[in-house]
Amino acid sequence: MWTNWSGGLQCRPSATVRPLDETGVRAAVQRAARRGVRVRPVGAGLSFSPLAVTDDVLLDLSAMTGLVRVSGDRVRVRAGTTLAALNVALAGRGLALATLADVDTPTVAGAVATGTHGSTGRTGSLSAQVTALRLVQGGGEVVEVGGADLDAARTGLGALGVVTEVELAVVPEIVLRASQARLPLAEVLTPDYLDAHRWAEFSVFPYARPDSAIALARWADEVTDQPDPQSRANTVRTFVERRLVRAAAVGGGVALGRTVPRLVPTINRVATVLTGSGSVTDLAHRVLVAQPVVRWEESEWALPREALADGVCELLAAIKERELDVGFPLEVRVGPAESGWLHPAYGRDTGWVAVHTATGTDPEPLFTLTAEVLGAHAGRPHWGKRHPWTSAQVADAYPRLPDFLAVRDRYDPERVFSNAHLAALLG
Numbered sequence: 225m226w227t228n229w230s231g232g233l234q235c236r237p238s239a240t241v242r243p244l245d246e247t248g249v250r251a252a253v254q255r256a257a258r259r260g261v262r263v264r265p266v267g268a269g270l271s272f273s274p275l276a277v278t279d280d281v282l283l284d285l286s287a288m289t290g291l292v293r294v295s296g297d298r299v300r301v302r303a304g305t306t307l308a309a310l311n312v313a314l315a316g317r318g319l320a321l322a323t324l325a326d327v328d329t330p331t332v333a334g335a336v337a338t339g340t341h342g343s344t345g346r347t348g349s350l351s352a353q354v355t356a357l358r359l360v361q362g363g364g365e366v367v368e369v370g371g372a373d374l375d376a377a378r379t380g381l382g383a384l385g386v387v388t389e390v391e392l393a394v395v396p397e398i399v400l401r402a403s404q405a406r407l408p409l410a411e412v413l414t415p416d417y418l419d420a421h422r423w424a425e426f427s428v429f430p431y432a433r434p435d436s437a438i439a440l441a442r443w444a445d446e447v448t449d450q451p452d453p454q455s456r457a458n459t460v461r462t463f464v465e466r467r468l469v470r471a472a473a474v475g476g477g478v479a480l481g482r483t484v485p486r487l488v489p490t491i492n493r494v495a496t497v498l499t500g501s502g503s504v505t506d507l508a509h510r511v512l513v514a515q516p517v518v519r520w521e522e523s524e525w526a527l528p529r530e531a532l533a534d535g536v537c538e539l540l541a542a543i544k545e546r547e548l549d550v551g552f553p554l555e556v557r558v559g560p561a562e563s564g565w566l567h568p569a570y571g572r573d574t575g576w577v578a579v580h581t582a583t584g585t586d587p588e589p590l591f592t593l594t595a596e597v598l599g600a601h602a603g604r605p606h607w608g609k610r611h612p613w614t615s616a617q618v619a620d621a622y623p624r625l626p627d628f629l630a631v632r633d634r635y636d637p638e639r640v641f642s643n644a645h646l647a648a649l650l651g
């Protein structure tokens with residue numbers, strides 16, 4: 225039985241294959257194609273959406289790890305390498321990824337396939353850092369993807385083939401000073417806050433105050449200081465504080481809120497107050513990445529930047545109007561326009577809005593409301609998170625979908641790399 229990170233998805237593949245190298249991947253794909261069964265590649269299984277779910281062959285890339293080579297501002301890495309391992313390997317060479325998600329357990333190929341992004345309007349997602357990919361197609365052929373096809377493959381959803389290696393642009397090591405504080409919501413919603421820093425994000429609890437007017441802001445800028453031991457100690461403290469938001473919301477909040485829903489507003493206020501102010505200076509991946517201490521379900525939407533403030537305010541108001549028991553904060557981030565044809569930020573500067581529910585509670589009321597409110601602002605869902613979209617909405621929202629499907633027809637004409645979810649999304 226395979227289960228994703230949240231525990232919300234399970235499947236019983238007819239076989240799970242864990243190839244050690246590209247030859248093993250090719251053999252598994254050719255064997256499946258001969259037998260007329262399908263193959264789904266899987267990374268660390270963090271996605272909340274059923275992209276990897278299959279009754280056929282699950283191809284687990286977790287044994288294909290490590291650097292292939294580092295050359296100038298490019299690193300080539302095997303597909304199953306985790307972001308954590310890559311961060312450490314790069315730091316040892318004075319290099320870093322230009323973009324960091326808030327978790328480092330995904331694999332490089334999984335993170336790239338779903339357009340995993342960070343909290344910066346200045347640097348694109350991990351998909352945007354891809355300069356080349358090596359991929360096994362539906363017939364077992366190996367292709368080095370570059371040129372125009374790269375904009376299909378950089379957010380490929382695992383629908384084009386099995387990625388065996390990824391080449392990424394990297395930057396010199398980054399030291400950041402990260403800070404957090406409680407700030408007025410009206411202030412953090414403006415470009416004056418969101419665009420003023422290299423990294424900037426904020427969380428807001430729907431019931432933090434009667435008017436939801438206080439946000440927990442977290443931002444970071446590059447500095448020339450050296451990381452020092454005190455900074456690392458602060459990093460731990462800062463992470464604990466950040467986790468407290470979720471832990472207070474979930475540990476203290478959701479369990480209690482489930483049995484006594486009227487306590488949710490109080491829990492929201494306590495979690496907001498518990499998160500203190502402070503700053504820390506360290507290497508980017510030690511400052512920006514946090515290890516989650518609880519599990520949840522998540523839905524995240526990419527809005528045109530100009531719709532972000534209205535979208536956030538309307539969603540907060542709608543949650544309160546329907547009196548939904550939401551123990552987690554909304555998380556808000558920004559990102560630049562992307563070139564990946566199926567990236568949710570394709571062609572437009574983006575504001576990301578994420579909502580969460582605790583594992584074991586019914587996510588549908590919150591996720592359906594979020595899809596309604598943010599979908600009305602031309603929001604597009606994050607592919608790795610929960611969403612209700614099918615092919616009609618995808619066709620409307622993605623002008624380059626026909627080009628993506630043409631690449632898919634060339635790479636995987638027999639649809640070896642499909643499942644029910646992809647069939648619903650891509651037709």
Ligand SMILES: Cc1cc2nc3c(=O)[nH]c(=O)nc-3n(C[C@H](O)[C@H](O)[C@H](O)COP(=O)(O)OP(=O)(O)OC[C@H]3O[C@@H](n4cnc5c(N)ncnc54)[C@H](O)[C@@H]3O)c2cc1C
Binds near residue numbers: 275324
């Ligand atoms: C705690 C937590 C924090 C998160 N934080 C962020 C965040 O800050 N920003 C963000 O954008 N997202 C975030 N996510 C979402 C996460 O980054 C994505 O879901 C990502 O895809 C996870 O990578 P994975 O290795 O687990 O991929 P999986 O979930 O295993 O797979 C995702 C997709 O990639 C495909 N795939 C995997 N390996 C290959 C391969 N070798 N070849 C072809 N296709 C492949 C799969 O078929 C599937 O379609 C978070 C998720 C969690 C659980």
